[in-house]
Structures are given as structure tokens and as C-alpha cells.
Amino acid sequence: MRVLNLYLVRHGQTYYNIFNKLQGWSNSPLTQRGIDGAKDIGQRLAEVPFAGAFCSDTGRAIATAKIVLAENQVSNIKDPKPVSYFREEFYGYYEGTDMNQAWYLAAGPHGLKNFPQIVEKYSFDTAKDFLKEADPFGLAENHEEYWNRIDQGFALISSDESLHDGDNVLVISHGNTLLSLMDRYAAGRYDLSERPANGSLTKLRLVDGQIEVVSYNE
Known part of the structure; x- marks a missing residue:
């Protein structure tokens, strides 16, 4: 049995977050508050040795990942691995609405x-x-299209031969994706009427490829 400890961080605040716009595969830059928030969570995780770092291939996720990794004091990883599977839900025509x-x-x-x-x-x-x-x-993605994509992202991590039992893995994620993961895997343990904060931490365990929720929106 191999267990991987996943540290899911929601990207820092963006301008679309301020404007209350749907921001799935579209992108807007981090605000200064978003940059500061990424630094804050990076400092909280500065002593966590990461063996791997993944993020969606959106600009806001890549920028957040680089800031978090720059704050880390015990990892050799300087750049995340952008993966399209970890993008936010695609809202189709309603992107930016x-x-x-x-x-x-x-x-x-x-x-x-x-x-x-x-x-x-x-x-x-x-x-x-x-x-x-x-x-x-x-x-726009329906739930089957969405989960088919997201599941491939976790399968990619699970099959990564550079990762070993007990390793810590950083994953920069998105708000609706974190809610969806909690809805699917947390068995009603959390109040999902509250969206996860920008720069918040959610922890999962990947046990032989199966997802277990440890904590949410810390």
C-alpha cells in the first residue's frame, strides 16, 4: 500500500474573484492580495518537504504554485508541473460571466x-x-466530463514513479473543484455553503489511488 499526502491549495485571489465572475478555463491575474495570500500559505507550508508539485495550467494556479514553492525551505522543487486535468470546471459560454x-x-x-x-x-x-x-x-462540462478529467489528474499523481509511500505532494487547485471534491469524498462532514478561501489549505490522502479527505479549507 502506498499513501501520498496531498496538500491542495486554492489559488490566490484574482480580479475575476473580486468581480464575481465565473473563472473556469479563462483566467485573470492575481491581485496584490492574491500574491500576499499565496506568500502566507507558502510560509505556513515552508517546513513541509514536498516530493512533487502539480497545478492546473491556468496562469493563476501557476503563479500561486511558484510563490508557494519559493517560500519553501526544505524542498528542492522550484517549479510546479502544470497539468490541464487540474483546471477548474469549464463553464463554456458562461466563462467570464x-x-x-x-x-x-x-x-x-x-x-x-x-x-x-x-x-x-x-x-x-x-x-x-x-x-x-x-x-x-x-x-460547458457536465459532471461526467468534469470527473473524467479530474480523475485523470489524480491518476497521474498516483502513477508517478518518482513519488514514494509517505511523500507530500503540493497541488494548486480551484474553488469549485475543492467544493466538488468535498461533496464527492467528504461524506457530509463539512458545510459546503461556505466557499474555500483563496490561499486556503485542504488535505487529502491518496491511498493506492483512492482519495480520502483529511481536512478542508484550513
């Missing part, structure tokens, strides 16, 4: 008004499906 407006359009045909109502009545996966249904181009 006001978050409330996009979810209103997705929820409306089902007699609901917003994202929280979809999740309360159905699930996070259903929200993905509803947004794809509302996308006039049909490009």
Missing part, C-alpha cells in the same frame, strides 16, 4: 433561482449538468 447571472440562467428552467438552491435540492454534479443544458454552445 457574472456568477449570479449565469447560475440564474442555469437554475431558472428548473424552477430555481441560484446555485445554492440547485445544490440544496439536487447536488453539485446536477449544477454542472444544468449549466451545460443552459449553454447555447453546449461546451
